[in-house]
Amino acid sequence: MPDHAPVFEGPIDLHTHSSASDGTETPYNVVRSAKEAGLGALALTDHDSTAGWASATQAAHDFEITLIPGMELSTRLEHASIHLLSYLFDPTNPALLAETETIRDARLKRAEQIVARIGADYDLTWQDVVAQTTAGATVGRPHIADALVAKGLAESRSQAFQGILHWRAGYFQPHYAPTPLVGVQLVVAAGGVPVLAHPGTSRDRVIPESRLRLLVDAGLFGLEIEHRQNTPDAKEELYELAAKYGLVVTGSSDYHGEGKPNRLAENTTSPEVLAQIVKRATGSSPVYGAVARTA
Template sequence: MRVPGPIDLHTHSSVSDGTETPAELIAAAAAAGIGTVALTDHDSTAGWAEASEAAERTGVGLLPGMELSTRRGWASIHMLGYLFDPADEALLAETTRIRTDRLSRAETMVDRIAQDYELEWADVVAQTTPGATVGRPHIADALVARGHSRDRGEAFATILHWRAGYYEPHYAPEPLEGVRLIRAAGGVPVIAHPAVSRDRLPPVDYLAELVDAGLFGVEARHRDNSPDGVRELLRLADHFGLQITGSSDYHGTGKHNRLGENTTDPEVAEMIIAEATGWKPVLPEQSTRT
């Protein structure tokens, strides 16, 4: 199955914390010369239908997916899942629980921030689209709109940083459970940007458990990964036989990340498609959406 390149396997739309609708994201990918893109909104598949229709119109290949929130101890570890069944009951129940807790967590943080800054929940709602997975980026946008921060980056580095005292964690399953859920739904799991620093990598024994549970690969090509972390990550990937992916983590104007700044080899994308049993990609001249 031919997968046209360049291939960018990690992007976000306004269904979560991107600034473009799924259709606008696909249009942006086409304009940037991207051959195939994966839509991976946080804990949601609500953008799949719109993105698929846009992909069929524009000729951009699409791998529908999701960035599943997972946590081990205090460490947030995101799990990219591709081509799983979006109606799978266990996965759907877990993402519903995550999104519900994300919402209450955001409300708690806004209440805390409002004690020191002029900010209301309505300000955050104004930065979201109906049904979006609400998160800290929307609070950041509200802080920018209120003039408390210049951009998302400054908001995350100051008011929304955990050291500022307003932070509140949200529920997320263990990464091992995330891998199992994605595989049980017929999908293919990849750890998102795991090499921010060498000491943030999953311990070797835990990584072995993830591999045994069905982990497919690691997102080694990502702007947030550190050079030292990537070197160790590549060594571990080689040891465990994990595949390497590359992505932009594009958020529209929400981040500086640009479409296609890191890409995935076509052979790896083809392996993902071959292993997936939950959903089919949309590829040029081969409309395969189920």
């Protein structure tokens, strides 16, 4: 890591996905798109996977942009899915590696079971879903959505989630994931910096304060508040919680290429917050492009 604190220049987007999970662009092209969008730095945060880090690192050098290697870790609190953005951890940490492998296996089995149930009512097979994935990708419901679109059973990925893949349609089922507390502990033990992803998608989805306090005590570093899916009321409460517990606030696009309407840099994080994240991390280093210098 650098001897001096980095000074970041240009907009910063700390939540993006590639074809290593459920984005539609390769990791290399996500970084290229970030450069074209005018970003100074981005984080690649594929679901439960670091498979895109190497390609994204090469792109960061090629396009002179700063890359923050990361991951979006799946966790579950009772029936609620809670995602944990995890930055600059050690990708070789045995405990975190084992847990993400377990999660990916569970995602795969869940996807196969969902497809089998849908296939009983619609013309959809597992082979249709595999055709929408890339080698090594974390297979999930977005790939099923893409298969539904390819088969003419939905107009878009978003429409598939509003229709056949909506829980009310009867095909949904959860997959294994650790609790948020275990997730935070794993990331921190791997030298990473955990931030709760879009925790206010509805007023009822804001994590209970008693639970949040436990996560803070375990090393939770921030809340992703500026995100298009967080509601205004939830944002207001989240800002209050961030101030009360000394958590940093991030803003991100949650970019998935053409897989979601989210656009790069539609929400951004301040350079000061990114500098704090980098200072806290001990697991790995940013890939510094020409847009970051040291003070």
